[in-house]
């Protein structure tokens with residue numbers, strides 16, 4: 001895709017900026033580091049519970065998706081699992097869903113739905129904990145209400161399970177695969193399923209989880225190998241209760257042909273799971289259109305912020321170079337095209353490295369100011385800035401000739417000020433005189449009754465007479481009372497809507513002089 005695209009940029013960042021520099025906003029990955037972490041453990045530290053957050057994410061994604069009905073298009077991965085009414089169903093026994101929902105509520109935002117967060121949580125868990133890479137698409141839409149029931153339960157028959165998976169869109173062979181791919185993680189907890197698993201009295205399994213295979217915090221084909229060799233302790237295969245041995249019925253449903261192939265070939269198992277997990281995550285209600293598969297952008301500007309400070313246009317930001325590590329001899333320059341047909345040039349300073357996918361990929365980050373990582377460049381407002389490109393050891397990176405477009409038609413002005421308690425103040429926005437700006441507004445983030453984000457736009461009025469801040473920009477102003485929440489600045493320019501990367505609140509305002 002082409003940068004900038006606020007939604008794809010945000011999804012790409014969660015997917016690929018997991019550890020290290022500039023990962024504050026992409027914390028989903030931290031919940032599976034390390035893979036045996038269980039945040040909700042009653043014992044501090046949470047590494048010996050027998051549970052894992054990774055397993056919670058994968059089970060959550062499956063149970064959310066498992067309501068799908070391929071013939072009427074209802075249900076699917078739409079975060080309906082967050083509703084207490086759905087969690088209370090017998091088919092959703094256990095507390096994994098309340099755990100993951102709590103994290104989703106904290107991390108989702110206007111560009112990343114709760115359903116995309118669940119999909120990313122599961123994907124990151126699988127990839128970070130030994131699993132194959134999974135093609136990721138974004139754009140899932142959050143349900144406003146619960147879905148019909150439809151998650152399989154262990155006491156049901158093979159025929160019922162076959163029909164349930166068919167309703168979800170999976171063949172009998174794919175059912176074997178998907179269950180094996182899921183149950184390479186985690187196990188059955190005695191307190192929730194006393195008819196399936198006994199208490200263990202084990203200091204390394206304090207939550208009494210009987211595991212599906214011996215390597216329950218990582219992805220591997222032991223779920224199949226131990227099943228075929230007859231050594232399995234899987235409580236849904238070798239459990240004391242025949243009625244609930246559903247994995248045994250499912251795994252054996254084709255005479256063990258599929259499970260034998262998985263046991264013989266870790267590669268086949270990983271490739272099959274990569275495909276089935278992706279299809280599971282992409283099972284969404286009819287009408288939801290997912291994005292293209294999101295690949296890492298080779299060059300990606302981030303947190304590009306423009307601020308008007310009197311006669312100076314301050315430009316700050318970072319750029320990420322995918323696949324690079326730290327290298328003190330590398331030279332990086334940023335070039336920017338301005339409104340006068342000229343080009344600015346600044347050397348950039350190394351800011352840090354990030355990594356993803358269990359350390360498989362690294363990226364090098366550079367800050368826009370050559371002497372201070374988090375500093376800004378001071379530009380002439382008349383010249384402004386239209387687009388960026390980069391020179392990395394002399395090689396031009398300009399997004400195949402498109403450049404990286406920057407919107408300098410409007411920006412926060414540092415003349416904004418506040419005073420008093422409760423705080424009142426004046427928001428000033430600098431608008432470029434030659435920009436075709438039809439609307440300017442603040443974007444307030446609110447939530448509907450189903451906890452979904454709704455952006456409410458409040459227009460900043462066009463001034464009756466221009467108030468110049470410098471020879472290229474005038475101020476549009478609005479009086480505000482502090483709501484204690486951040487807002488972004490939005491504008492309609494040439495019929496297209498834009499939103500600032502930065503959110504503002506009164507803490508960033510100076511004091512009003514009058």
Ligand code: HEM
Pocket residue numbers: 051052055056058059062093094095096152153154155161178179181182183185186187188189190192193209246250280
């Ligand atoms: C017939 C189909 C299935 C049945 C009957 C079934 C049943 C169960 C049961 C009873 C548990 C124990 C939950 C707990 O103790 O809280 C469990 C755990 C789990 N299931 Fe399934 N499952 C099925 C399919 C799947 C699929 C398709 C996936 C994902 C692809 C999956 C992923 C998981 C995971 C990751 C856990 C471990 C959770 C943890 O340890 O916290 N299951 N399953």
